[in-house]
Amino acid sequence: MTDDYEHYEAVVVGAGPGGAAAAATLARNDVETLVLERGTDAGAKNVSGGLIYAEESAPYTIDDLFPDFREAATDRAVTEHYIHNVSGRNVKTFDLHDLHHHDTEWADSVLRRKMDSWLADRVHEMTRETGGGLLTDVRVSGLLREGGRIVGVTCDELDAIRADVVVAADGVNSELARDAGLMDWEEPEEWFQGVKAVVDMPEGAIEKRFNVDEGEGVAHLFSGDLFEGARGGGFLYTNDDSLSIGTVFHLDSIAEERHEPQELLDNLLTHPLLADWIGDDYEELEYSAKLVPDSKKVAHPSPHRDRLLLVGDAAGQMQAQGPIIKGMNHAVTAGALAAEAFVDARSRGDTAEAGERYEAKLENEGVMDKLRPTRYRTLGRLGEAEPIASVTDAVVDSPVGRAAVGLLGDSLERLYNSPFLVGMLPDTKLGYVTLPTAIAEELGAPVAGESTVETPELDDRIGDLTYDIDEGNPHIELRDNSFAASGTAVTACPVSAKDFGGGCYRDEYVATNGTEKRVVSLDTQPCVECGTCAVVADTDWTHPRGGKGVEYKQG
Amino acid sequence: MRSVVLTKGVPDFREGQVSFDEDGHLERGKTPTVMNPNDKYALRAALQTKVRQGGTVSLMSMGPPGYMEVLQEGMRDVYADDLYLLSDREMGAADTWATAMTAATGIDKLDERPDLVFAGFKTADGETGHTGPQTEWCLDMPLITHVISLEVDPDEEHVRAKRLVEAEADEIETVKAPLPAFIVTDPEFEASYHRAEHRLEHKDLRETTRKRADEFGEYLADDSEKEATEWDRFTMWNHADLNLDPDFIGLDGSPTIVAGVDPIPKAPSEREATPVDPEDEADMEGLIDELAPYAAGD
Ligand SMILES: Cc1cc2nc3c(=O)[nH]c(=O)nc-3n(C[C@H](O)[C@H](O)[C@H](O)COP(=O)(O)OP(=O)(O)OC[C@H]3O[C@@H](n4cnc5c(N)ncnc54)[C@H](O)[C@@H]3O)c2cc1C
Ligand code: SF4
Numbered sequence: 001m002t003d004d005y006e007h008y009e010a011v012v013v014g015a016g017p018g019g020a021a022a023a024a025t026l027a028r029n030d031v032e033t034l035v036l037e038r039g040t041d042a043g044a045k046n047v048s049g050g051l052i053y054a055e056e057s058a059p060y061t062i063d064d065l066f067p068d069f070r071e072a073a074t075d076r077a078v079t080e081h082y083i084h085n086v087s088g089r090n091v092k093t094f095d096l097h098d099l100h101h102h103d104t105e106w107a108d109s110v111l112r113r114k115m116d117s118w119l120a121d122r123v124h125e126m127t128r129e130t131g132g133g134l135l136t137d138v139r140v141s142g143l144l145r146e147g148g149r150i151v152g153v154t155c156d157e158l159d160a161i162r163a164d165v166v167v168a169a170d171g172v173n174s175e176l177a178r179d180a181g182l183m184d185w186e187e188p189e190e191w192f193q194g195v196k197a198v199v200d201m202p203e204g205a206i207e208k209r210f211n212v213d214e215g216e217g218v219a220h221l222f223s224g225d226l227f228e229g230a231r232g233g234g235f236l237y238t239n240d241d242s243l244s245i246g247t248v249f250h251l252d253s254i255a256e257e258r259h260e261p262q263e264l265l266d267n268l269l270t271h272p273l274l275a276d277w278i279g280d281d282y283e284e285l286e287y288s289a290k291l292v293p294d295s296k297k298v299a300h301p302s303p304h305r306d307r308l309l310l311v312g313d314a315a316g317q318m319q320a321q322g323p324i325i326k327g328m329n330h331a332v333t334a335g336a337l338a339a340e341a342f343v344d345a346r347s348r349g350d351t352a353e354a355g356e357r358y359e360a361k362l363e364n365e366g367v368m369d370k371l372r373p374t375r376y377r378t379l380g381r382l383g384e385a386e387p388i389a390s391v392t393d394a395v396v397d398s399p400v401g402r403a404a405v406g407l408l409g410d411s412l413e414r415l416y417n418s419p420f421l422v423g424m425l426p427d428t429k430l431g432y433v434t435l436p437t438a439i440a441e442e443l444g445a446p447v448a449g450e451s452t453v454e455t456p457e458l459d460d461r462i463g464d465l466t467y468d469i470d471e472g473n474p475h476i477e478l479r480d481n482s483f484a485a486s487g488t489a490v491t492a493c494p495v496s497a498k499d500f501g502g503g504c505y506r507d508e509y510v511a512t513n514g515t516e517k518r519v520v521s522l523d524t525q526p527c528v529e530c531g532t533c534a535v536v537a538d539t540d541w542t543h544p545r546g547g548k549g550v551e552y553k554q555g
Numbered sequence: 556m557r558s559v560v561l562t563k564g565v566p567d568f569r570e571g572q573v574s575f576d577e578d579g580h581l582e583r584g585k586t587p588t589v590m591n592p593n594d595k596y597a598l599r600a601a602l603q604t605k606v607r608q609g610g611t612v613s614l615m616s617m618g619p620p621g622y623m624e625v626l627q628e629g630m631r632d633v634y635a636d637d638l639y640l641l642s643d644r645e646m647g648a649a650d651t652w653a654t655a656m657t658a659a660t661g662i663d664k665l666d667e668r669p670d671l672v673f674a675g676f677k678t679a680d681g682e683t684g685h686t687g688p689q690t691e692w693c694l695d696m697p698l699i700t701h702v703i704s705l706e707v708d709p710d711e712e713h714v715r716a717k718r719l720v721e722a723e724a725d726e727i728e729t730v731k732a733p734l735p736a737f738i739v740t741d742p743e744f745e746a747s748y749h750r751a752e753h754r755l756e757h758k759d760l761r762e763t764t765r766k767r768a769d770e771f772g773e774y775l776a777d778d779s780e781k782e783a784t785e786w787d788r789f790t791m792w793n794h795a796d797l798n799l800d801p802d803f804i805g806l807d808g809s810p811t812i813v814a815g816v817d818p819i820p821k822a823p824s825e826r827e828a829t830p831v832d833p834e835d836e837a838d839m840e841g842l843i844d845e846l847a848p849y850a851a852g853d
Contacts (some may be wrong), residue, residue, distance in 0.1 A: 006750055006751055006752060008751070034751055036751075124758075126754070126761075132755070133751075133755040133758065134752050135751060135755065135758070138751075138754075157749075158748075158749055158750065158751055158754070159749045159750060161751060
């Protein structure tokens, strides 16, 4: 077949940490590498908490690949980590020192716009040397196939491109993983939903209010009864001059219990425990949201097909290690391993082998065992079975259970600090709600102070975001607009709410043939591309064209 | 491929920049001069040609020495390999005809005849749209105006362009002309890059030109250096350099007579908006009554 398609040895889709790591490793090995990123700037589409970890056991960390990374792209070195068990005003705090430092070389707070755009500049310099480079504003729309086999990518903004290897580092809701049939977006149990506010801090306030030295930071986690029973928790990380405060919940919990994510975030922001940290002048710099895969359930054991290799969130490689969220570090490791696999395969003259080699590396380097711990596979899943889950929940909540919590006292702190034990905790209310609430009640003390925080309404949050709207070209379409099929999105969408007309999803009653039908309508203008409705509603879901849609300044 | 782009400085008419006196006259002294916005489309068309076919892009203007900053703006915001300013007192107060004569002579003086000359669609201050076509007449090249997209075939030595015929998107004409040709871009012009290699080249060139513009800025800021040395990407020619007779350029060479100046009336607003409080029943009833005829299809 003759065609005029361009060809690069490697095409990397997505310039998040996974894509940056893959591209840098490819470029270092003289592989002609083209990186395509849909944001108008790398990081403009991305959200994380974000604490980026460098694990001692990891074959690659981000500063191995980019030596100036910590100096230039991160905010504070986070050395202290606490979890607060909350019940009403009662709080019992555990120091997560051991869990935080377990296998940790360092952990820094980051904001994604700053981090990813810095990485992208380095990656562009490196890949340009190979004859490739990094382009923003380009959305890869699918896989180019020939004779049924994947041979490259198709794009909205460019003609199709052939490649010897395609590294899909396109994050959660990877359109390439879906196109290849490697991932689907069906089950809410397989995902978390993260929602975050970046809050401005006056200069010097962080040092004073958190009692840390310049350049040093702290992480706080929150669980208990402050989230209306939703399974998940909250976080607060200190950046240079702002705080990242957010929540991460199991998506099935958000969906089934019809929670409003922005309200759960507000519950955290306005809790008296945070009053002194936030201070009197609450200024929200940015509201953001994104899905997060749960590697225990979705990390693909064989994340490749033909010439396509999936890395990072695209492959479901996002580990919730108990309350600690580790996605960026695994994306980096996987990106570098995928690149290494291609380089090995190329040196043996058979680039088609790259996928198998990558899979073997993930297994041999111990990455897969972190992502899908065997002990969870047996014990955790068992604990999630409904009869067992309700029994354990009821036990902790019973007078006997309460007494046991009281007796265990501070030794519970050790349980929280065991990477072994948190790895097999089931994803039930027990760990997120019942136990922390009981701990707060039995062992905690009330916090003083009142919160003066007034959080913005949803329409102000949307109004403060930057969008480049693709007029007349909505990127999501409702396949089934009945309330039964898609109504969950009205509450679960982080920029929609019941009785709010300015969001993406609305429900309404329409009269047809004398009967009233409850339907939902969709307006994608305020969409923050979080991915939630791809899973909880019946939609045709894609990302907007390159450069279009929301543009995060913080991320 | 050698391209020359013609540009001009105009008052910055953007809100917050432009200043008018009590009688509604423009206060030149208080209003900054910027590159004529339409000329940036011309420069983008030239950059597209450079990205795809290689070559050089020269940006040329006729005007006072202050226009060096206009040239710098084009270099920074779009692209230029080198800059030319045709400037002296004799060229002052030229109308479109004298400007066209001078510009055409400047183009002729270049060491290499350009394959493409680009101009923007009319200036923000004069609004005549004459200078481009008149310059083309002097240069005796085929002219394509209202260009919205452009393909150059260097082997066949021709250019194929899409042009708006009646400024409506659905009336588009495709025309072909031999090189060298004169192109007037429409504000609807869109450069298109469908190959990654072109976008990468574009990114490189944008970075290069921003650096160059910074260098030129330093040169402009440093008066002592300006007198002592020259910046190798900038050339200034006066009427003697161009061998132009002062009687045929500037005010003396301008046949235009300005009989008077009238303010342009503001466009009347077409629709009125009346806010209605949906909670207010009387208001809503009134509104429904008003809309009833439309709902009934009258
Ligand atoms: C609220 C929240 C808190 C989190 N907290 C943490 C934390 O504290 N620590 C941690 O390690 N992880 C955290 N995570 C998870 C972490 O953000 C992800 O695991 C990580 O970003 C995955 O990296 P990646 O490179 O795989 O994908 P991403 O970082 O998502 O990058 C994907 C890139 O691909 C681009 N892209 C997508 N589709 C296309 C396309 N079709 N064409 C071109 N480009 C495309 C995107 O614009 C993006 O730049 C958090 C996530 C959330 C939402
Ligand atoms: S419309 Fe869908 S993807 Fe967009 S913000 Fe809402 S839930 Fe997220």
